[in-house]
Amino acid sequence: PMTRHNTKKRRILDIIPIIISILLVIGINFCFQLVLVNGDSMNPTYQNNDFLISSKIAYKNHSPQKGDIVIVDGKSKDLDIDIIKRVVATAGDTVEIKKGQLIINDKKVKEDYIDETMNKDMHKMTVKKNTVFIMGDNRNHSIDSRVFGSIPIQDIMGKVIFDLKF
Numbered sequence: 752p753m754t755r756h757n758t759k760k761r762r763i764l765d766i767i768p769i770i771i772s773i774l775l776v777i778g779i780n781f782c783f784q785l786v787l788v789n790g791d792s793m794n795p796t797y798q799n800n801d802f803l804i805s806s807k808i809a810y811k812n813h814s815p816q817k818g819d820i821v822i823v824d825g826k827s828k829d830l831d832i833d834i835i836k837r838v839v840a841t842a843g844d845t846v847e848i849k850k851g852q853l854i855i856n857d858k859k860v861k862e863d864y865i866d867e868t869m870n871k872d873m874h875k876m877t878v879k880k881n882t883v884f885i886m887g888d889n890r891n892h893s894i895d896s897r898v899f900g901s902i903p904i905q906d907i908m909g910k911v912i913f914d915l916k917f
Contacts, residue, residue: 792887805909836885847875
């Protein structure tokens with residue numbers, strides 16, 4: 752027979768999966784972000800309309816590293832959309848482009864992820880403290896740190912951790 756105690760226990764058991772689902776959604780939303788690639792600046796690594804998953808908490812305990820692909824708050828650079836770029840240099844590094852070749856700390860960087868040589872050189876500059884130098888993989892068709900300078904780490908919204916290529 753159903754007692755008053757059993758009915759109350761049953762209601763609580765019915766609510767537990769709902770509470771767990773809500774907490775899961777909140778947790779996932781707090782930690783991760785689904786990102787849609789808009790444009791060709793990251794070709795060939797990512798194509799227009801690819802979906803990516805970024806970690807919003809990747810840089811809570813450490814700074815971005817060279818090679819990380821990051822989501823940057825576009826509003827910080829007066830852009831209408833957030834941007835996806837590769838970190839090529841971090842604080843204290845020198846960056847220059849000579850004869851189409853990226854040079855970090857006076858060493859040529861081997862970049863297997865780009866398709867074409869850059870067509871514009873850039874004078875040597877030093878990346879400031881608490882900033883990173885970012886570039887799109889499609890170097891000749893990317894608005895990045897070569898245009899707007901190094902970006903503050905606080906403007907990075909997440910690190911790409913997974914792509915959903917179908």
